[in-house]
Every structure is written in structure tokens, then in C-alpha cells.
Amino acid sequence: MAVFFDTHAHLDYPDYEKDFPEVLARAQAAGIIKIISIATDLDSSHRALALAERHPMIYAAVGWHPGNAHAAPGDIRPALRELARHPKAVAIGECGLDYYRLPSAAGGGAADDAVYRQKQAEIFRQQLEVAAETGLNCIIHQRSSFDDLFAQIQPFAHKTRGVFHCFGESLERLQKVLALGWLVSYTGIVTFKNGQNIRDAVAATPLDRFMLETDCPYLAPVPYRGQRGEPAFVREIAATIAQVKMVSLDELSAATGRTAQEFFPKLA
Numbered sequence: 001m002a003v004f005f006d007t008h009a010h011l012d013y014p015d016y017e018k019d020f021p022e023v024l025a026r027a028q029a030a031g032i033i034k035i036i037s038i039a040t041d042l043d044s045s046h047r048a049l050a051l052a053e054r055h056p057m058i059y060a061a062v063g064w065h066p067g068n069a070h071a072a073p074g075d076i077r078p079a080l081r082e083l084a085r086h087p088k089a090v091a092i093g094e095c096g097l098d099y100y101r102l103p104s105a106a107g108g109g110a111a112d113d114a115v116y117r118q119k120q121a122e123i124f125r126q127q128l129e130v131a132a133e134t135g136l137n138c139i140i141h142q143r144s145s146f147d148d149l150f151a152q153i154q155p156f157a158h159k160t161r162g163v164f165h166c167f168g169e170s171l172e173r174l175q176k177v178l179a180l181g182w183l184v185s186y187t188g189i190v191t192f193k194n195g196q197n198i199r200d201a202v203a204a205t206p207l208d209r210f211m212l213e214t215d216c217p218y219l220a221p222v223p224y225r226g227q228r229g230e231p232a233f234v235r236e237i238a239a240t241i242a243q244v245k246m247v248s249l250d251e252l253s254a255a256t257g258r259t260a261q262e263f264f265p266k267l268a
């Protein structure tokens with residue numbers, strides 16, 4: 001059986017409290033051999049590492065999601081450096097910028113938006129710094145913020161690398177990311193009826209420049225769309241992507257496995 005990694009899962013979420021062993025068993029039965037549990041703040045980083053310590057197939061990314069940036073302490077670098085030293089901390093993130101829900105959309109003013117954006121940029125920069133220092137790569141979260149984010153990563157573009165997770169941007173933006181030597185990853189959206197733009201992006205991405213992810217519990221692929229996602233669903237994502245790339249599941253397994261292993265050197 002062709003085997004795959006889930007390079008972006010939120011296994012520390014309460015969604016999995018009731019049936020965690022079954023979720024892992026289904027992943028293994030589906031040929032998912034490694035899962036990276038992605039943190040959203042420092043507590044979540046600790047939970048992800050605790051899961052990684054208990055389960056050989058689980059690894060962790062440690063970091064702070066931009067959607068929670070307002071709740072971050074002034075300087076997360078000391079704590080993050082400590083977490084990044086863990087042998088199973090394979091990346092920094094998820095980190096980035098998210099302008100999808102600005103304060104002004106919830107009754108705030110332009111000044112509130114500026115403060116919100118500035119705090120996100122600050123927490124993102126700190127994570128880029130720790131990534132560069134520790135030699136870990138980054139899991140990039142980007143929503144409605146591409147130009148600002150792309151500008152902000154320029155000084156770090158050759159000190160660290162990032163994967164633009166859940167990529168859903170234009171082909172032109174795809175080329176900008178790839179030209180930096182950075183990567184993208186694709187979720188279950190690739191299976192959606194209205195996911196043709198994602199399938200077009202997949203078709204335009206070289207076989208050795210992307211990885212697979214569920215972003216579970218979100219974005220369950222067809223035929224599970226709307227349900228709680230889980231790592232086993234990488235199988236459905238892989239099947240669709242293999243079709244789009246016109247390769248066998250074995251070829252897709254080999255290519256995406258090699259890419260992930262190279263991008264996350266601690267994923268031993």
C-alpha cells in the first residue's frame with residue numbers, strides 16, 4: 001500500500017478527546033505513517049509535543065497562529081526556542097498573517113485594524129527569527145494577506161523556508177512562492193466540486209514542491225465534506241491529486257514523502 005504523511009493536523013483539539021485511539025488506528029489502516037500536529041499557541045505547542053512523546057507516528061510544529069496573536073505575550077521567542085529544542089519539534093508554526101476577520105468587520109475602527117495587523121506582524125516576525133536561529137522551517141498560514149506576508153518574509157527568505165499550507169491562491173502567486181524555494185501544501189479542498197482553482201494550482205505545482213495535509217478537524221475531503229476531518233482522509237486527498245498529476249499513488253507517495261522528509265529533517 002502507498003503510504004502518506006499528514007503534514008498538518010490539529011490533533012490537540014478537543015474534537016479528538018473522545019476517540020483519539022480510533023482516529024490514530026484509522027490513520028494507520030489508511031497508510032498514513034506520520035502526522036505533524038500543528039500548534040496554535042504555546043499551550044497548544046505543549047499539548048502537541050505531549051502527543052508526540054506518547055505516539056511514535058506523531059510529530060509537532062510549535063508556534064502561534066495569527067488568529068490568536070492578540071492573546072500572545074510581548075515576546076514569545078524565549079518560550080519558543082525552548083520548545084523548538086524538543087527532538088520531535090519538526091517546524092515552527094503555524095504562523096503568518098490572517099486578515100480574514102478584521103476588527104472593523106465586527107464594529108471596530110481603522111485604528112483597531114492597524115493594531116491587530118501590527119500585533120500579527122510582530123508575532124510572525126518573532127517566529128521567523130526563531131526559525132532562522134534554530135534551523136527549523138515554518139508552517140505558513142496566510143489568509144487575505146498575501147502581499148503583506150510576502151513582503152514580510154523577504155528578509156528571511158534565505159534564512160529559513162516555509163510551506164504555504166492550504167494553498168488556494170492564483171497561479172501567479174504560486175510561482176512567486178516556488179521561485180523563493182518555498183513549498184505549498186494541499187488539503188481536502190482539492191476534492192471539492194468548487195475546488196477547480198485548487199486542482200489547477202496542483203497541476204501547475206511540480207511533483208517535488210508540495211506536500212499533503214488534512215488541516216483536520218477542518219476541511220474534510222469528499223465524501224466526508226462537512227464532517228470532522230481526521231488524518232486517515234489524506235487517502236482521499238492523495239487519490240484526487242494523483243489523478244490531477246496523472247501519476248500513480250506509489251509515485252505520489254514517494255515524491256511527497258521525500259519532500260516532507262527533506263523539509264522537516266527531524267521527521268526521522
Ligand SMILES: [Zn+2]
Binds near residue numbers: 008010038094215
Ligand atoms: Zn491549521
